[in-house]
Ligand SMILES: NC(=O)C1=CN([C@@H]2O[C@H](COP(=O)(O)OP(=O)(O)OC[C@H]3O[C@@H](n4cnc5c(N)ncnc54)[C@H](O)[C@@H]3O)[C@@H](O)[C@H]2O)[C@@H](O)CC1
């Protein structure tokens with residue numbers, strides 16, 4: 001997993017490197033080199049305007065300006081304030097060109113935003129925000145140093161209006177704001193620059209899972225047997241069941257549910273307790289299309305009573321809301337969207353990562369909080385953010401598909417956190433391949449190549 005570090009973790013990592021004998025100036029020089037290199041590759045010799053703030057983010061900007069100029073790029077620098085750190089002051093002195101006041105700066109084809117990075121603590125002064133917006137709007141290429149100025153590093157909120165960038169150079173490591181909305185959408189492409197600062201993080205980006213294909217010793221049961229419990233809306237359960245099949249489960253049984261499913265789907269009666277207790281059954285997916293009737297509640301209680309690994313989604317989550325959560329005896333993965341999350345856990349303050357973490361600890365289950373920036377957290381503190389996925393996923397039924405994939409991952413023996421991570425990756429990859437205007441049904445047919453990439 002690529003590490004994702006908070007501002008405090010990044011500061012601690014930098015302090016450790018500095019304590020080991022590397023100067024801040026050296027780190028700033030490396031950051032400036034990375035920015036100059038990226039700008040050169042991206043915009044060539046297009047004239048640049050670099051906006052420098054008072055901290056080390058601004059310092060990175062002065063270094064990048066000097067190095068771009070050495071490459072023959074016409075560079076102008078505009079500052080919002082005098083440098084306030086020793087390293088930024090030194091970088092300012094080493095820049096031998098003029099520094100314009102930001103308010104009067106004229107735009108240039110390439111805009112590099114080095115106003116604020118991880119040190120931003122309060123909303124931008126409106127005049128500063130206006131200047132950034134004006135200059136970014138008039139530029140052809142927009143690059144942010146570390147972060148777009150005006151975003152909250154750890155929660156991705158916008159502390160004022162923030163323009164859209166084409167490229168963001170994340171220094172040392174990804175920060176939550178590069179992956180959490182709304183800021184993630186404003187970063188453009190995010191490139192991580194190695195500045196020689198090793199980081200340790202409690203959070204990561206969901207990575208491609210290792211899912212080896214079946215071997216000669218496998219049979220349909222050993223590959224994972226999944227039960228999907230149907231209900232009032234049969235389409236949703238069929239989407240989940242088909243996804244479980246295409247995500248590699250060897251045997252998928254649909255309990256209840258209507259017509260139109262693949263012939264390979266084994267059909268069971270909704271109340272078939274013996275089949276649900278089959279010792280070969282490795283995971284139960286319940287919620288998509290379940291409904292909230294008394295029959296649905298009874299089906300949920302039966303599933304909870306089996307003590308088997310569970311994927312709880314949609315109506316199963318709504319049925320659990322408003323009463324104390326049961327104590328889950330087997331690995332359990334909950335996949336709420338924001339509405340279901342609110343119903344289940346009430347209002348929780350903090351970033352999406354903190355909210356998912358707290359909910360997981362409270363539930364004693366892994367919580368995968370869906371959205372354009374899906375976050376997964378385990379009760380033991382593990383947490384990850386999904387890589388960006390196509391917004392075409394905002395389409396009815398795609399969550400049912402995710403639930404089915406996750407059921408297959410649980411059934412193949414992954415723990416609930418790893419199962420959720422693997423499902424997120426496969427789901428996103430299948431969506432990329434399905435392309436524009438995808439519908440949930442399309443995702444299943446793209447799971448095969450996604451899965452093949454994980455072998
Ligand atoms: N510390 C280090 O060793 C390194 C830091 N690097 C860069 O340094 C950045 C962090 O530097 P800093 O901690 O100096 O922080 P920033 O440069 O992000 O900004 C901090 C400064 O802005 C002021 N400030 C905060 N919010 C403000 C607001 N709304 N309006 C006006 N002023 C405001 C603070 O009082 C402080 O003076 C990183 O994002 C990265 O770009 C890199 O140079 C690599 C090495």
Ligand SMILES: Nc1ncnc2c1ncn2[C@@H]1O[C@H](COP(=O)(O)OP(=O)(O)O)[C@@H](O)[C@H]1O
Pocket residue numbers: 314337370371372373374389390391392393394395396397398399400401402
């Ligand atoms: N704008 C978006 N960008 C990327 N993924 C999204 C976006 N909106 C929703 N998704 C994903 O699509 C799925 C929708 O699931 P859900 O809300 O449960 O819908 P449904 O119940 O109709 O299946 C989730 O996996 C979610 O993360």
Ligand SMILES: [K+]
Pocket residue numbers: 057113114115116117144145146147148149
């Ligand atoms: K910046």
